Amino acid sequence: MKEIAIAGAGPMGLLLAIRLKQLGYENITLVDARAGTYTRPGILNASIFEELTQLIGLPVDFSDSYHLKDVERSLYKIAESLNIKIMKANFTGFEGKALRVEDEHHDIHILPCDLAIDATGSRRALVNEINRLFPDAFSVQPIADPSHKKHLMAYVKVEEKTDSDPPSTPAPYGFDFMVQKLEELRAMGWKGFVEPGFYALPLAKNKTCFYVEIPENLDASQHEKWLKTVVAFHTGKDNFDYTLLPASRKYGSKPRFLTFIVDPHQVNEAFFQHAQFPCVIPVGDAQIEPDYRIGIGIKSGAYRIKCLLDAMVLEKDQEFHIDFEKYQKELAAAMQMHAAALSKFYQEKQRSYEHYANLLSIYETVIASASMSKQKELQPSFAELIQAYAQSLYDAGNNALESILTSSGDIPLDKHGLIADEKKLEDAIARLIDAYKYAQGDLYTMASLKLNEIAHLYEKLADVFIQRGAYGSSLKCYEKANMIIEKILKDRAESVLIKYKHTQTLHKASRYEDMYDMACQTLSEIKNIGMDPEEKKKFTYKLELNKALALLHILHIRKDLEERDYYEDECNKAIKHVKSSPYLKDKHLLQLTKLLGEIPIESMCNILKDGDKSDLAADKSKRR
Ligand SMILES: Cc1cc2nc3c(=O)[nH]c(=O)nc-3n(C[C@H](O)[C@H](O)[C@H](O)COP(=O)(O)OP(=O)(O)OC[C@H]3O[C@@H](n4cnc5c(N)ncnc54)[C@H](O)[C@@H]3O)c2cc1C
Structure with missing residues (x-):
């Protein structure tokens, strides 16, 4: 391989081009119609600039605002200073072992290459084109399931004379206000009872960038109202004083109020090879997407680029080859780390049953003191909240149970032959019993089936203890089984069998x-x-x-x-x-x-x- 084409001159395309050049590769061409005109909003973690500076060995500058555009502008300048060939054109397809690119005048250029890097971010222009030509050559899959995918970003001027910035977590305020705002959000299409995420990133002077989660189908005409309600919910003030910043005069298209989707996907294959096409390798967000709230995109992307560079060997006359086995191995670990960070983040965002229990008592308090008509209005929400509470209890109980039971689904014993993780098991059962108490419909059936299953697991274990002559332990199991049965199976035939066996064990003991x-x-x-x-x-x-x-x-x-x-x-x-x-x-x-x-x-x-x-x-x- 000799010629390298990189489609996408965002942070990762630029970084890869710079590092390749620094390592002695000469035949590199970057293509991106956006190259050199960087206006993208998005605030980065300040440490990114230091890390990139260290990696490149040249200063990656920032203004005082740590914008994504600052990274791009700085890397672009470095790329220019290294005489990297940059074309203001977009990739539109493959022409055998070449990229077809179209410039701003709609002129088509053919760019021969042996290695084509897809650095086009979540657009995955090259990956998608390969998949069009060779269906499923790359499998693109979701990494984790974020409960909400649509986000709104707004640059605002915070008018209020406050010492601190608006808080990012709900402030203490009256329950009535909280319930009222949550109901307003739900009326606009918000599902569930976990309030929409809200992040306020302070910029220079009294400017702030608000990020909020927003319902998928909310009409654009409602977006400002949505933002206002979310801000009110989080600040506890109905009229928190802020104004939206107008669009930039310098860059007319520079968005200051926009929605975007966060639904991270990853490409499972590290590369694509075919005799008649260049070798295609996705990097950066094209390879695995981040979530802006955990700031791993550039860091993880830079590390994965390092994995690729470590596997590339430059020979003489600009010939190079890639040790794909080495690359795949190192890449797999890096991808795994990235995916695990996302999963952890989404799991932590799922609110626990304590959240619902708390909210339930808040709704109860508000309903108790509300007028009759208001009470009637809140009833459907309240019923939904109870079911959400039951679901969260069921999930907590079931997840805990799955982590405790043995691979064959039995109650585990420790080395002394006693029940292992007993406290955890009892807690899981308590959650499921509570879920059973509150649930309706299918969830009620699921909870009762699960409890029934546990009662039988105890019964099974009781038999094991009897065979060992450990009547005390066996009786303990029957007591547990009976306790569960008392809650759910009291009027069912199978409870008789368990109780009869319990009676017999009491006889033996x-x-x-x-x-x-x-x-x-x-x-x-x-x-x-x-x-x-x-x-x-x-x-x-x-x-x-x-x-x-x-x-x-x-x-x-x-x-x-x-x-x-x-x-x-x-x-x-x-x-x-x-x-x-x-x-x-x-x-x-x-x-x-x-x-x-x-x-x-x-x-x-x-x-x-x-x-x-x-x-x-x-x-x-x-x-x-
Ligand atoms: C609000 C926000 C905050 C963030 N904060 C952080 C943070 O703190 N830390 C962090 O590490 N990450 C953060 N990220 C993520 C980070 O910005 C991304 O991971 C990073 O931009 C990915 O770089 P990339 O070059 O792979 O893709 P992109 O930045 O998406 O760049 C892709 C480039 O490809 C070009 N392109 C698209 N199609 C074509 C085509 N057909 N032909 C040629 N070029 C094309 C585009 O014009 C673009 O320039 C944040 C993201 C957002 C949105």
Whole structure:
């Protein structure tokens, strides 16, 4: 390869051209119709200028405002001083191994090249053209999902005699005002209950640049009203004193009030190669877009350019080659870092359930003191807010749960065989239970299904503990499962099974009083549960058996039992139920008989029929 064409003379195209030239590459041509006329607004982080100065080894100057245009103007001057060939023309297509470019007079020029760099920012002029010719040669994908994509930028003069600039976060003010402004924003098309983002960047003198999030479909005639309402929301003042700056006299087209989209995408492939075309490599925003609010565009772009330069080897006579493997490897790590920074930023912007809980109580307070007509007006919003709260609780609970459960979806155990991350797990369940309480419709179903799933996970774990003879841990699991069931499954058939198993585990753990309570509670609940009648009878039998067994133990152990007659009577009734049940099994009768033999309770013996008594006698004599 010998000839390099760079389409796009924004910060990254200019930087790459400068660095290539500094490294000894001579055959470089930059093309951009905008080259040399830089008026773009956008305030950069001041550190960018120092970093670029260090990278290039030449001063990258700024006025006192740190504008994007300052970087571009300064880099352009450096490029000119290095005699880099710059054409005021735009790339319009490929002509075999050449770029077709069109200048301001609509004259077409053909620019032969071996390497074509796409530095056209989010337009991705070269990447898109390659994709048109070779569908899907480059895959362009969204990186993360910003909840809002459209933004408004406005240069303003801040009139108010304030010492500080308008705050970027909501100021403390009356709840009525806050709710009123939020409702006004929602009436203009704002979705949800997280207020639109607002950033106020102070410029020279009393000028400020406002950036605000704006609804996608808001008519342009409403943009000023939107800005005013957002500023009011954030400053707490209905008439915060500012005026929009008029368009620049020097550069008529210089926008001072404009909307733009932020929806970062990335190109997955590092390059495109084809025998009849130049090798195409995207850089800068064309490769991966930033979000202006986290100021990584230039920094990350400059680092990725360094990765490319590190992989380029200049040989003699201006011939060069690229070690693509090396480039891909280094690039992947840099892209990953960039994408991770964006994802983190968007995640942090998603408000937590605490935000909704707080807002819910604010709306409640406002509604409580509002007039009847105002209350009626706020009701639909309030209902929507409750659902948003439930959704945020569900998301928080579900995300936490996913981070806790094992890869096979089970409750994790630590090295001591105890539940790991137990507190986190309990918090996640608490969030889901709250979500279930507040949710409506599909979300309600989702929350109940999720809780049902967790109850069964506890049940499964309880079985594991039983197999290990760890009855205490098993019971703890049943208690958790029951706690969840109490909230969501109380009237469902599956709750009976879990409670029955819980009763049995209490038996194994010799906790007879709890066993009795659990059996009684489930027996009273089962009456009202809609389930298969046969199943119901079977479980009633099993629970009566457990009740009888529990009572026999209690009557034996607790000699001092108050109301003993009552419990003996209860025990009698339970045994009678068991004996008369069609589900009676010999082994159960034997179990009862044996127990009575070991712990003879006179009043009980007469309820066993003769055969049972003889069984008991035989059993006793055998043991003797
Ligand atoms: C408000 C705002 C604030 C920001 N703050 C920061 C910050 O603090 N720190 C930071 O690192 N980044 C910041 N950024 C991001 C940064 O500005 C971008 O990452 C950077 O401009 C990307 O440079 P680029 O050269 O890749 O693309 P661009 O700057 O988009 O330049 C692309 C160039 O390609 C040209 N072009 C387009 N189509 C063609 C064509 N067909 N043929 C030829 N040329 C073409 C355009 O005219 C343009 O000059 C901010 C951005 C904004 C909007």
